[in-house]
Amino acid sequence: MYLIAGGEGALLKAVENAEDSVEQGIAGIRDSGVGPDDIVIGVAASGRTPFTIAALEEARARGAQTIGISNNPAAPILDACSHPILADTGEEVIAGSTRMKAGTAQKVILNLLSTLIMVRLGRVYRGLMVHMRATNAKLRRRSEIMVSQITGCDDATAIEALRRANGDMKLASLIALGVDPSEAQGALTQSDGNLREALSHFPGISS
Numbered sequence: 001m002y003l004i005a006g007g008e009g010a011l012l013k014a015v016e017n018a019e020d021s022v023e024q025g026i027a028g029i030r031d032s033g034v035g036p037d038d039i040v041i042g043v044a045a046s047g048r049t050p051f052t053i054a055a056l057e058e059a060r061a062r063g064a065q066t067i068g069i070s071n072n073p074a075a076p077i078l079d080a081c082s083h084p085i086l087a088d089t090g091e092e093v094i095a096g097s098t099r100m101k102a103g104t105a106q107k108v109i110l111n112l113l114s115t116l117i118m119v120r121l122g123r124v125y126r127g128l129m130v131h132m133r134a135t136n137a138k139l140r141r142r143s144e145i146m147v148s149q150i151t152g153c154d155d156a157t158a159i160e161a162l163r164r165a166n167g168d169m170k171l172a173s174l175i176a177l178g179v180d181p182s183e184a185q186g187a188l189t190q191s192d193g194n195l196r197e198a199l200s201h202f203p204g205i206s207s
Contacts, residue, residue, distance in 0.1 A: 003028040005051040018051065025054030029062065036063035041113070044068075045102035047075020056080045069109055070103040085109060122194030125150065130169045130195055143169050150195075151176040170195040177205050 005024065006015025013040030018024065034040060040059035042052040057080050060066045068081035071089045078084035087105040092098060118124050123131030128149065134140040140162075147158040147169055153176045164181060165171035173195060174184035179202060191197035199205060 001032060003032070003055060005049070010204050019049050020051070022050050025051040026058045029055050029058040034059050034062050034064050038064040039067065040064050041069065041110070042077055042081060043066045043106055043110070044075075045071045045098040045106070047072045047077040049077070053077050053080045069106055071098070071105060076206040093183075113151075122192065122196065125170075125173075125195045130173070131193070132169065134167050134169075142165065143172075147172050147176055153177075170198065174198065174202075176201075179205070 001027075003058065004010050008019030009015065010018060029040070030191075038059070040056060042056040044052045049066070052068075053076055056066045056068055056077065060080070060082060063151065065083065066081035066083060067083045068077040069085045070077045071086055071087050073086060075086075078086060087102070087109060089101040089105050092100050092102065094100065118129065118131070121131075123129065127145045129145065130134070130150070132143060132146075133141060134143045143162060144155060144158045147153070147161060148155060150173045151158070151161075153161070157176050160174070161172040161176035162169070165177055170188055170193065171181070171184055174187065175181055179187075184198070187198040187201040188195070
């Protein structure tokens with residue numbers, strides 16, 4: 001989930017002074033039920049935004065791991081979190097337009113973090129995002145191609161395996177490799193959904 005100063009409406013229309021509200025930052029963390037099992041990432045180009053700093057401090061006080069991302073050295077946000085990340089991009093070509101260098105650098109950092117999280121959670125196999133939700137025709141076709149790539153099967157086999165697996169690519173991959181669906185599901189459950197680990201339950205299978 002995410003919190004933004006001024007609430008969701010601020011995504012479409014500026015909410016004046018919202019970034020200065022310490023109370024809203026604290027309330028957002030409190031109302032979200034943040035605790036020791038959570039990680040909170042705060043992003044502020046200046047590193048001085050009261051809303052973001054307050055949210056990180058409240059999350060840290062509640063036992064959460066906190067990451068602060070700033071584009072200014074020695075910014076307060078870097079002291080307010082347990083894991084500071086500095087992207088010292090320097091002055092913008094157009095003063096005040098932090099969507100340029102600062103915003104781009106922050107996006108790269110967030111992309112790296114989210115990708116690494118997906119890898120560590122076992123949602124990536126051989127460079128393929130196997131935990132994808134195929135919610136349209138393009139993604140359904142992509143899932144068929146990926147099952148074929150993982151298993152070496154033809155398109156028809158991949159399509160049938162996905163049908164039997166209700167679109168679950170990891171389960172479909174095991175089915176396409178000849179594993180009984182119930183055994184495949186059991187292996188995935190034991191492996192916390194990690195396809196690589198699930199495959200180790202079937203030493204006779206190579207993919």
